[in-house]
Structures are given as C-alpha cells and as structure tokens.
Amino acid sequence: MKQAIYLVQEYQEEKIYSAVCRFMEDLEIAKELRPELKVVIKPNLVMAKSPQFPATTHPLVVKAVARWLREQGVEDITLAESSGGLYNAEYMKNVYSVCGMKQLQPDIKLNMDFTAKTVNCPAGFANHSFHLITPICEADYIINICKLKTHAMTGYSGGIKNLFGTIPGLEKPQMHYRWPEIEDFSRMLVELAQTVNPQLTIIDAIDAMEGNGPTGGTSHPLHMLLASKDMYTQDYFAAGLMGIEPMEIAMIRQAVEAGLANPKELVLTGDPIPGDLTPFTQPDTKKLDFAGSLPGFLQKPFTLIAGKILKSYPQLDKSLCVGCGKCAESCPAQIITIKDKKAKFRKKGCISCFCCQEMCPMKAISVKKAL
Numbered sequence: 092m093k094q095a096i097y098l099v100q101e102y103q104e105e106k107i108y109s110a111v112c113r114f115m116e117d118l119e120i121a122k123e124l125r126p127e128l129k130v131v132i133k134p135n136l137v138m139a140k141s142p143q144f145p146a147t148t149h150p151l152v153v154k155a156v157a158r159w160l161r162e163q164g165v166e167d168i169t170l171a172e173s174s175g176g177l178y179n180a181e182y183m184k185n186v187y188s189v190c191g192m193k194q195l196q197p198d199i200k201l202n203m204d205f206t207a208k209t210v211n212c213p214a215g216f217a218n219h220s221f222h223l224i225t226p227i228c229e230a231d232y233i234i235n236i237c238k239l240k241t242h243a244m245t246g247y248s249g250g251i252k253n254l255f256g257t258i259p260g261l262e263k264p265q266m267h268y269r270w271p272e273i274e275d276f277s278r279m280l281v282e283l284a285q286t287v288n289p290q291l292t293i294i295d296a297i298d299a300m301e302g303n304g305p306t307g308g309t310s311h312p313l314h315m316l317l318a319s320k321d322m323y324t325q326d327y328f329a330a331g332l333m334g335i336e337p338m339e340i341a342m343i344r345q346a347v348e349a350g351l352a353n354p355k356e357l358v359l360t361g362d363p364i365p366g367d368l369t370p371f372t373q374p375d376t377k378k379l380d381f382a383g384s385l386p387g388f389l390q391k392p393f394t395l396i397a398g399k400i401l402k403s404y405p406q407l408d409k410s411l412c413v414g415c416g417k418c419a420e421s422c423p424a425q426i427i428t429i430k431d432k433k434a435k436f437r438k439k440g441c442i443s444c445f446c447c448q449e450m451c452p453m454k455a456i457s458v459k460k461a462l
C-alpha cells in the first residue's frame with residue numbers, strides 16, 4: 092500500500108494545495124473519479140473549536156481537497172459530520188461556523204440533512220448494522236480527513252476513529268455505554284470503518300494534538316499531510332510517527348490481526364520523514380502496563396485486576412465549570428447532573444469513557460490519576 096507523506100510547515104493555502112496535488116497524483120486518485128459522482132468529505136469537527144486549536148480538521152485542508160476535486164470536474168461535494176453532542180441544524184450551524192467551514196461555501200455544501208439510515212455491516216462481532224448519517228450512506232466516494240491526536244480513551248485518534256462521527260449525535264454516547272471495555276469498543280470502531288469504507292483517508296498533522304485529546308490536549312505540530320487509500324495501515328504508520336507503539340492501540344492491533352492493516356506492505360512516497368520527530372505526550376488516562384513483563388499465565392488475571400485498581404475517573408475543577416450541561420448531555424451512563432450552575436458527578440456507574448471531558452468547553456474536567 093502506498094503511503095504519501097508531504098511536509099507542509101504551516102496552514103498556508105497554496106502550500107497545502109500543492110501538497111494535495113502531489114499526493115492525489117501519487118495515489119492516482121483522478122482515475123477513480125467521474126464528474127457525476129457524489130463526493131462526501133468527512134472531517135473531524137469533534138466540537139465547536141477555532142481552527143487555531145488542534146482539535147479539528149483545518150478548513151484550509153478541506154478547501155484544498157475541494158479545489159482539486161473541482162479541477163477534476165467533480166461538482167457535488169458535501170461536507171458531512173456528526174460532532175460530539177446534538178445533531179441538528181442549530182447545533183451544526185454553530186460547529187460549521189466556529190470551525191471555519193462556513194466560509195468554504197458555495198464550493199462545498201455543508202450538510203443540513205440530519206436524518207440517518209441503517210446500513211448492513213460486513214463484519215459481525217458488535218453489530219450486524221450501523222445507523223449512519225444519511226450523506227455517508229448516499230455517497231459515491233468518501234474522503235476521510237481526520238486530525239492526528241492522542242486520545243484519552245482509545246490512546247490514538249486518526250482515520251479509523253474519525254469515522255465514529257458518522258454515527259448521529261447522541262447515539263454515540265449510547266455506543267460507549269454498550270461497549271464500555273476498550274477491546275469491545277475498538278472492535279466496534281473497526282467494524283464501523285469497514286462499513287463506511289472511505290476510498291481515501293487524509294491525516295491533517297500540520298498541527299496535531301498531544302496529551303488529553305481529543306479536545307483537552309495541546310499542540311504538537313508534525314508539519315505533515317499524510318494520505319493513503321488504506322486507512323488501517325496508515326493509522327499504524329501515523330501512530331509510529333507519534334512515538335506510539337501501534338500494536339498497543341487496540342483498534343490498530345485488531346486491524347492488523349484481521350488482516351486489514353498490512354505494515355509490511357507499506358511503500359512510502361513523497362517527502363522523507365524528518366529525523367527530529369519527538370514523541371507525543373500521552374493522555375493522563377494511559378494506564379501503567381506491566382502485563383507484558385509477566386509470565387504468560389499471569390498476564391490475563393493481572394490485566395483484569397489492574398483494570399479495576401488502575402481505573403481512571405473524571406475530576407471536576409468547580410472554579411472552571413460554568414454549568415453549561417454539555418458533559419451531562421454526552422454522559423452515556425447519565426451520572427452527571429447540573430446543580431447550582433455546577434456539574435455534579437456520581438462515581439458509581441462511570442464507565443471511564445471520558446465523553447464528558449471531550450465535550451467540556453472550559454477544560455474543567457481532568458483525569459483522576461490511576462493510583
């Protein structure tokens with residue numbers, strides 16, 4: 092599989108467009124397009140955040156891809172995403188506006204159809220079908236443009252994880268509740284990725300996020316755009332660029348085990364990888380993992396016990412909380428209430444999914460250290 096890597100120092104329109112033209116040529120994408128195709132771009136707009144903050148796909152990357160598509164004669168280009176939180180016109184108009192996508196009109200249509208459809212799933216561990224936002228179901232060609240980040244729950248967020256935003260609105264927290272364990276949740280993500288099956292995945296890593304991603308971390312620029320038709324192997328590769336051992340990320344390991352990711356077949360094209368990359372800071376939730384150094388027969392019981400002892404929980408900084416209720420809205424276990432304009436957490440029932448931390452606009456929720 093071809094992995095294109097292009098160095099782009101900053102969010103500058105012409106530099107990004109030039110990189111996009113080069114990787115589209117390397118990957119021979121023009122051959123797959125016809126003017127009548129409905130193309131859907133799936134960005135990462137996890138929440139209403141300015142593009143200066145590295146939580147969401149930068150609008151200039153989307154703009155450059157749409158410009159290239161138009162030059163190939165494609166006219167029907169729609170941006171479709173279901174952010175964390177609600178999925179309706181009022182909510183998404185604000186997300187589009189704050190994330191800088193509104194200004195991309197009329198070259199790109201911003202999706203305003205908030206219906207969803209049931210689509211059969213080719214795999215079958217977690218689901219036999221998924222309920223997906225309608226434009227994804229009706230697309231002829233899907234371009235997945237994600238942001239590179241560390242992630243409090245899954246450890247890593249790239250191409251596979253970005254497709255969780257094809258599940259409409261508050262159905263996402265329900266899925267966290269249904270699969271609270273990381274192995275099960277990751278298996279669901281891999282099955283979802285197989286169902287959506289984007290033709291091309293682009294990773295915006297010009298600026299990326301380290302620490303408490305997907306929304307509470309800090310900037311860690313890689314000055315790169317990555318592109319591949321194989322998002323599974325690309326995630327394996329991108330995790331390595333961040334200094335993460337890819338096989339420690341459950342969704343990537345599962346993709347390798349299922350034969351979806353093939354790191355041995357990776358062929359790099361484009362610019363050389365810079366020699367001065369520094370490892371990304373991990374999220375506070377990352378558990379100490381001693382299991383690998385124990386004898387095989389002790390590893391499973393250790394992991395089960397450690398999972399309980401080392402479990403992390405959200406912790407509120409009341410002085411930062413403004414009582415907006417976004418955490419309560421997204422809590423799948425429904426254990427957060429708002430009292431006297433402050434969030435109140437009930438520890439019993441918490442599944443440590445960190446949806447609350449992800450949705451808090453005030454960074455008022457941190458992770459209570461494991462031990």
Ligand code: SF4
Pocket residue numbers: 407411412413414415416417418419429433434450451452453454455456
């Ligand atoms: S913790 Fe954050 S999301 Fe929850 S009510 Fe307070 S400010 Fe809003």
Ligand code: SF4
Pocket residue numbers: 405421422423424425426427436440441442443444445446447448
């Ligand atoms: S309190 Fe936060 S971490 Fe716990 S279940 Fe609710 S959203 Fe998930």
